[in-house]
Amino acid sequence: GAIKISIRSYSANTGLNKPPKILITGGLGQLGVECAKHLRGKYGKDNVILSDIIKPSTEIFNDGPYIFADILDFKGLQKIVVDHRVDWLIHFSALLSAIGEQNVPLAVRVNIEGMHNVIELAKQYNLRIFVPSTIGAFGPDSPRNPTPNITVQRPRTIYGVSKVHAELLGEYYHYKFGLDFRCLRFPGVISSDPPGGGTTDYAIAIFHDVLRKGHYECYLKPDTRLPMMHVRDALRALSEYLEAPNEMLQRRVYNVTSMSFTPEELADEMFKYLPDFTLSYKPDSRQDIADSWPQVFDDSEARRDWNWKPEIDMDNLVKLMLKEVKEKII
Ligand code: AKB
Secondary structure (H helix, E strand, C coil): CHHHHHHHHHHHHHCCCCCCCEEEECCCCCCHHHHHHHHHHHHCHHHEEEEECCCCCHHHHHHCCEEECCCCCHHHHHHHHHHHCCCEEEECCCCCHHHHHHCHHHHHHHHHHHHHHHHHHHHHHCCEEEEEEEHHHCCCCCCCCCECCCCCCCCCCHHHHHHHHHHHHHHHHHHHHCCCEEEEEECEEECCCCCCCCCCCHHHHHHHHHHHHCEEEECCCCCCCEEEEEHHHHHHHHHHHHHCCHHHCCCCEEECCCEEECHHHHHHHHHCCCCCCEEEECCCHHHHHHHCCCCCECCHHHHHHHCCCCCCCHHHHHHHHHHHHHHHHC
16 A cells, blocks of 8 residues: 555656656765755655765765766766666756856856766656756846846846757747756755855855854945845755646746845845844955846746745855754864
């Protein structure tokens, strides 16, 4: 009885008669480790394979399957899909917005050529494929408050250009070949894992610096409003969307968000729990990037089509981050 019930529920949510075998690329970036934890809790430890070109810590290595995968090596990827009988691919490998501007050729290779490889791979082996997009896929001509699901994009960073390319390529493969491509445009994702070259990362760095040094120098102006979400909401959005039956989806690319705030508003919320830190502002080139991005993200289509609903508001985000970052730096 129990086994039958679980098989039935797998097939209702995943289209498979067993838990899906999932490969995560770029597994040691901001989202990979937490994502693997989340999905292993759902589908079983051995069904979620984390991969990257980086040597993992002992802790990550012992936590579940971890393998080498270079997204620029097509044959290597084919071998992994065959050997591990992969069903779903979660493609996290990418250079983020600020770091991409410092190394455009590398961003083109990783973000664009890498995408060409994984999309062909997904087509060849009939994989469901998830690729994150971002508020960075919009630009100075886009409406910024609110930014709807469908509007002008025209980003001015290589990161944004590569993400628009990924969105369009995925949609094209879906309509042309029936590929089960799924993409969420995330706002700044806030987690206790250290930031990696983004524009929204101030909202992570501020917790680390304030807890360690009692001071944070912010590279954005105090009134720079950007959409944000806690990593727990981001991963719940990802897994709910991955499990949504195809019939529910009107699109392959959806905006999702939880809140919007400025550095000043975030600091004010933090002062409630931590009255003693100081803050200074020294805007740099990341200010120009932030000024071209959405301020408030309209995710009403995700709410309508597959019942997306954020759970973590700003107060909870600050409480969670203070607790999680404290645990990491002790
Ligand atoms: C970045 O700031 O580059 C990323 C993003 C919003 O896509 N965090």
